[in-house]
Amino acid sequence: MGVCPVVGSVLSHCPPSSFSRHKELLLFFLKPPSMVLKAFFPTCCASADSGLLVGRWVPEQSCAVVLAVVHFPFIPIQVKQLLAQVQQASQVGVAVLGTWCCCRQEPEESLGRFLEGLAAVFPHEPWLRLCRERGGTFWSCEATRRQGPGASSEDQVTLIFYDQRQVLLSQLHPPAVLPDRQVGADPTGTGGLAAVFHTVACSEALFRSDRFDEGPVRLSHWQSEGVEASILAELAKRASGPVCLLLASLLSLVSAVGACRVFQLRPLSFLGSKLSTCEQLRHRLEHLRLIFSTKKAENPAQLMRKANTVASVLLDVALGLLLLSWLHGRSRIGHLADTLIPVADHVAEELQHLLQWLMGAPAGLKMNRALDQVLGRFFLYHIHLWISYIHLMSPFVEHILWHVGLSACLGLTVALSLLADIVALLTFHIYCFYVYGARLYRLKIHGLSSLWRLFRGKKWNALRRRVDSCSYDLDQLFIGTLLFTILLFLLPTTALYYLVFTLLRLLVVAVQGLIHLLVDLINSLPLYSLGLRLCRPYRLAAGVKFRVLEHEAGRPLRLLMQINPLPYSRVVHTYRLPSCGGHPQHSWGSLCRRLFSGELIYPWGQRSDRQD
Amino acid sequence: MMDILLMEVFPRPIHVLSGSVSLYTFIAPQNPNKSNFLFLHACSPHPTTEERPFSSLPEVDLYSTGICRGPLGNLTACIWLSLQNSMILSAAIFITLVGLLGYLHFVKIDQETLLIIDSLGIQMTSSYASGKESTTFIEMGKVKDIVINEAIYMQKVIYYLCILLKDPVEPHGISQVVPVFQSAKPRLDCLIEVYRSCQEILAQQKATSTNP
Numbered sequence: 001m002g003v004c005p006v007v008g009s010v011l012s013h014c015p016p017s018s019f020s021r022h023k024e025l026l027l028f029f030l031k032p033p034s035m036v037l038k039a040f041f042p043t044c045c046a047s048a049d050s051g052l053l054v055g056r057w058v059p060e061q062s063c064a065v066v067l068a069v070v071h072f073p074f075i076p077i078q079v080k081q082l083l084a085q086v087q088q089a090s091q092v093g094v095a096v097l098g099t100w101c102c103c104r105q106e107p108e109e110s111l112g113r114f115l116e117g118l119a120a121v122f123p124h125e126p127w128l129r130l131c132r133e134r135g136g137t138f139w140s141c142e143a144t145r146r147q148g149p150g151a152s153s154e155d156q157v158t159l160i161f162y163d164q165r166q167v168l169l170s171q172l173h174p175p176a177v178l179p180d181r182q183v184g185a186d187p188t189g190t191g192g193l194a195a196v197f198h199t200v201a202c203s204e205a206l207f208r209s210d211r212f213d214e215g216p217v218r219l220s221h222w223q224s225e226g227v228e229a230s231i232l233a234e235l236a237k238r239a240s241g242p243v244c245l246l247l248a249s250l251l252s253l254v255s256a257v258g259a260c261r262v263f264q265l266r267p268l269s270f271l272g273s274k275l276s277t278c279e280q281l282r283h284r285l286e287h288l289r290l291i292f293s294t295k296k297a298e299n300p301a302q303l304m305r306k307a308n309t310v311a312s313v314l315l316d317v318a319l320g321l322l323l324l325s326w327l328h329g330r331s332r333i334g335h336l337a338d339t340l341i342p343v344a345d346h347v348a349e350e351l352q353h354l355l356q357w358l359m360g361a362p363a364g365l366k367m368n369r370a371l372d373q374v375l376g377r378f379f380l381y382h383i384h385l386w387i388s389y390i391h392l393m394s395p396f397v398e399h400i401l402w403h404v405g406l407s408a409c410l411g412l413t414v415a416l417s418l419l420a421d422i423v424a425l426l427t428f429h430i431y432c433f434y435v436y437g438a439r440l441y442r443l444k445i446h447g448l449s450s451l452w453r454l455f456r457g458k459k460w461n462a463l464r465r466r467v468d469s470c471s472y473d474l475d476q477l478f479i480g481t482l483l484f485t486i487l488l489f490l491l492p493t494t495a496l497y498y499l500v501f502t503l504l505r506l507l508v509v510a511v512q513g514l515i516h517l518l519v520d521l522i523n524s525l526p527l528y529s530l531g532l533r534l535c536r537p538y539r540l541a542a543g544v545k546f547r548v549l550e551h552e553a554g555r556p557l558r559l560l561m562q563i564n565p566l567p568y569s570r571v572v573h574t575y576r577l578p579s580c581g582g583h584p585q586h587s588w589g590s591l592c593r594r595l596f597s598g599e600l601i602y603p604w605g606q607r608s609d610r611q612d
Numbered sequence: 613m614m615d616i617l618l619m620e621v622f623p624r625p626i627h628v629l630s631g632s633v634s635l636y637t638f639i640a641p642q643n644p645n646k647s648n649f650l651f652l653h654a655c656s657p658h659p660t661t662e663e664r665p666f667s668s669l670p671e672v673d674l675y676s677t678g679i680c681r682g683p684l685g686n687l688t689a690c691i692w693l694s695l696q697n698s699m700i701l702s703a704a705i706f707i708t709l710v711g712l713l714g715y716l717h718f719v720k721i722d723q724e725t726l727l728i729i730d731s732l733g734i735q736m737t738s739s740y741a742s743g744k745e746s747t748t749f750i751e752m753g754k755v756k757d758i759v760i761n762e763a764i765y766m767q768k769v770i771y772y773l774c775i776l777l778k779d780p781v782e783p784h785g786i787s788q789v790v791p792v793f794q795s796a797k798p799r800l801d802c803l804i805e806v807y808r809s810c811q812e813i814l815a816q817q818k819a820t821s822t823n824p
Contacts, residue, residue, distance in 0.1 A: 036731040036820065062731070158731065192732075192751060545747040546727065546735055559729070564747050 037143045037155045038063040039128060040196055040561070042164040045069045045100070046132070048220040052118065053097045053128060054083065054206070056199045061192035064097050064128060065199045067164075067206055068221040076121050082217050089205035092198075098128025098143075126155060141556045160546070162561045164222040166538040167200045168207075170563050171300050173542055173574065193544055247292040255285060280417040280519065284410075287313060304529060304575055311527035312577065316411035319522075323412055327405040337398035341390065344426060348387045351429075355379050358500065367493045375497055379433055386429040413519045420515040427508045434505035435600065441498040442598030444487055451484035502595060526575035530568065537565035717742040721795040728810060730817050734775060736792055748790075752817060754778055756786060758810045760803050771800045773807060 040055075040063065048069045055066040070079055079096065086094050099115045119127045126143040141157040172194060207223045263269060272278045287309045297303040327333055359376035361367070404422070408415040424431075453459060454477070459470035472480070532539050541563045549558040566574075594601055720741040727735040733751040740746075756776040762769055772791050779785035798806075 038731060158729075160732075192753065543749050545737075545749055546729065546732065548727070559732075564749065 036062065037126065037157045038160055038192075039130070039141065039143075039157055040065045040160050040162055041130070042066060042068075042222065043161050044164055044222045045220050046161070047134075048100070048102065050101045050103060051099075051218075051220070052079070052122070053100050053130065054079075054094060054219075055097050056092055056094055056203075057097060057124070058192070058195050058199075061195065063192060063196070065196050066097060067094065067200065067203050068219045069100050070096075071218040071220060074217055078217055079122075086203065086205045090202040092202045094203065094206065095124055096122035097124055098130065101129070101131040102134055128157070130159075137550060138552050138555045139558065156556070158557045158559065160559045160561050161549075162196070163538075163563075164200065166563050167197060168204075168222070169536075170197070170538050170541040172197050173540065173566055173570070175542075241294075244292045244294050248289070248294055251285065251289050251292060255289070258282075258285075275417075275421050276516065276519075277414060277417040277421050280413050280523075281410075283523065284313070284316075284413070304526075305577065307528040308526040308575060308577055311531070312523065312525065313411070315527060316413050316522055317409070319412035320408040320410060320415060323415060324405060324408040327408070333401050333405055334398060337401050340397055340401075341394045344390045345387065347427075348383050348390075348429075351383055352380060354500065355383075358497065362496065365492065365496065367496070368490055371490055371493045375493070379436075382429060382432065413522050416515050416519045420512050420519075423508070423512060423515070430501070430504050430508055434501045437494075437498040437501040438598050438600055441494050444491060444494050445598050448484065448487050448491070451480050451487065454480040455484055498598065520579045524577045524579040526572060526577060529571050529575040533565060533568060533571050538563040540566040540571060542566040542570065713742070716740065717744055724793050724796050726792055726806070728813050730813055731820075736790075738795065750775065750777065750790070755814070758807065758814060760800075760807050761789075761791075770797075771803055772797070773803050 038061070045066070045068070049071050051069045051071040052074070053066050054068045054070055055064060057064050083094050083096070086092075099118055101115065115129065126145045129142045129144075130139065131141070132139045139159060141159060143155040143157050145155065174194075206219070207221050263272065291306060291310055291313065297306055327336075355376050358367075359372050404415070404418050407418055450460065453467065454472065457469055457472065458467050460466075461468045529540065543564045544561050545564045547560045547562065549560055551557060591601065717740060721738050722741050723739040725735075725737040725739075727737070729735075729752075731752060733749055733753075734755060735747060735749045737745055737747045754777050756778045758773065758775050760771055761774050762771050773793060774789050774791040776786050777788040777790065779787040
């Protein structure tokens with residue numbers, strides 16, 4: 001066997017000084033010479049009685065996947081029948097691969113000849129003979145090929161142990177492929193290990209019989225101690241059919257009501273598209289329809305998505321009920337309602353102080369007095385209207401808050417969206433001020449740019465969409481220059497008002513953004529996948545890892561194959577649920593540009609723009 | 613009345629004497645005859661001083677060393693007093709411990725291992741100081757070659773061993789370059805030995821794969 005204990009040799013070749021400064025490097029080189037056959041052997045069969053090895057032979061990778069051991073005594077016809085059944089059920093070519101011998105001492109001659117005879121009954125190339133001493137740690141393994149009459153050649157075998165249950169239940173996640181490559185439909189084509197996983201996963205039919213069955217053939221595999229099942233899971237499966245049907249019909253009724261003509265009319269549809277609560281409710285309705293749909297999940301990805309949706313909805317409702325109990329206990333709603341109106345008053349007062357400051361000499365800048373007074377008084381009157389409106393609403397606040405608190409039982413996300421909407425409504429005057437300031441500023445900027453072109457003798461050609469030179473009359477030039485001067489000297493005042501209100505608006509947008517972020521987090525976090533990764537890491541596999549087991553010269557190489565679980569970041573990335581779509585559409589650069597030119601910014605893309 | 617601006621009144625003074633509020637001041641090291649703390653009762657009309665055998669905290673007189681003049685003195689005094697507060701100190705210690713554990717678990721790599729199995733593939737393992745191991749396995753079918761690359765980094769040339777992966781679309785292309793021993797960064801002489809052994813195995817593997 002060509003396994004060189006290379007650790008020592010490499011270390012001795014390198015000059016000692018280079019290693020003394022480095023952390024430990026370990027290198028292992030394992031090279032069985034010439035033709036190598038890999039035999040995947042399940043760890044559960046390592047202590048089984050002697051018998052026949054049953055599994056699949058993959059010629060392209062020269063590897064044999066052992067699925068089960070058929071014990072003596074057996075009737076060859078029945079074994080062949082069983083294999084044919086399994087092959088039909090799983091579309092995987094299962095055959096007898098060789099013999100397995102586990103006995104106290106070296107096998108006797110008669111047993112050896114009996115085993116030879118079996119090779120004639122179940123013809124298979126190559127024929128494996130695995131042997132293990134009970135209580136010993138080392139195995140012997142031979143693989144023979146018959147090449148022509150009488151001559152046979154032996155291959156070297158590498159034994160790889162694998163945990164059958166883990167490999168059966170796990171799901172390989174290949175590394176992310178680049179978008180210009182096609183993902184192969186056939187899993188066996190992508191690699192030898194994928195073929196192993198595929199084989200084990202498809203052979204469920206073989207694992208159905210256990211030790212306690214009265215069938216003609218005795219098998220040993222991971223379920224031979226008894227088929228795994230759970231009463232709760234079975235009951236849930238039976239009950240889920242009619243329950244899903246009922247709930248699906250209810251949900252379709254609700255969505256039909258929501259889609260009726262009344263809501264398509266102008267004011268309601270506009271409101272529905274602006275309020276984030278309606279968005280969130282629609283999103284959750286879709287989720288619920290997905291959960292309770294009567295169609296079975298076709299592939300594991302859909303199953304995971306369903307499970308993640310269920311987990312997300314449950315967490316949402318649980319947190320919502322927690323919030324509800326906290327709100328309604330100890331009359332917190334009363335306190336909240338009592339503090340809300342004074343807070344709104346306080347905000348309005350602060351705004352008034354701000355405007356008084358702007359009407360004076362803010363930061364030492366000298367404003368144009370008349371324009372300043374006009375704008376300041378206009379905004380002050382607006383605030384006064386707003387305060388009166390708030391005071392009008394004050395008796396109803398507690399009732400409204402109480403009903404809003406009730407909505408938390410639909411989920412924390414709904415409550416948070418409602419909070420974001422309430423914040424938006426309460427700061428509506430800031431939004432209005434921002435719009436006035438922005439429009440005024442934009443008008444001014446447009447005027448200035450156009451008159452600047454006139455000042456230089458140029459004109460904007462709308463047809464050709466470019467700037468052309470133009471000869472103006474003298475009076476045009478005179479009026480244009482006058483207007484340009486007026487606008488230019490009024491610019492600082494308008495710009496300052498615009499700046500102040502934009503900053504306020506951005507502050508409100510930031511608060512709303514935070515709330516939306518939280519809602520998005522609850523909506524899209526794949527909790528079931530994360531829980532699975534935590535508790536059953538072998539279910540989500542990024543790959544495999546090998547460990548070299550004790551080795552003796554002259555014996556075959558033994559490796560232990562374990563599942564390498566997916567890192568958490570990839571779990572979140574692969575399984576995250578689609579979010580509500582409330583993400584900012586613009587990059588920072590375009591945002592700054594729009595701010596500078598005075599265009600109105602809408603922080604989240606409006607869904608009404610994208611709907612038909 | 614002493615104009616001590618160290619107005620941090622501790623919610624739980626170390627000594628509570630008859631429920632009165634106490635202010636602490638510290639004795640300068642240049643007064644060796646005075647040991648330890650001066651213990652000042654601020655609410656009595658004549659501040660009485662008592663000496664307590666209480667030397668757990670260091671002795672510094674901020675007032676007499678001159679840094680305690682003016683607003684900067686206030687700030688310094690406040691920071692010093694807040695450091696004496698055990699809550700902030702324990703929070704700082706806790707954060708340091710957590711940061712250290714995080715560093716050991718996520719950043720500090722103790723050992724790197726490269727395992728090449730002829731017919732199966734190449735496995736790279738990094739073991740962290742906290743015992744965590746992170747493993748990557750690349751199947752032999754995807755490996756094109758193992759080479760030593762050189763790169764110019766600032767003023768020197770560094771050598772690193774890397775694995776070239778095959779491109780599934782283009783037969784002669786390379787889809788990815790995976791460097792190994794990124795933490796250990798062995799020097800060229802070690803890398804050459806590793807490279808030679810790897811090439812032996814890869815050559816053998818290519819030979820066996822071409823004649824089935």
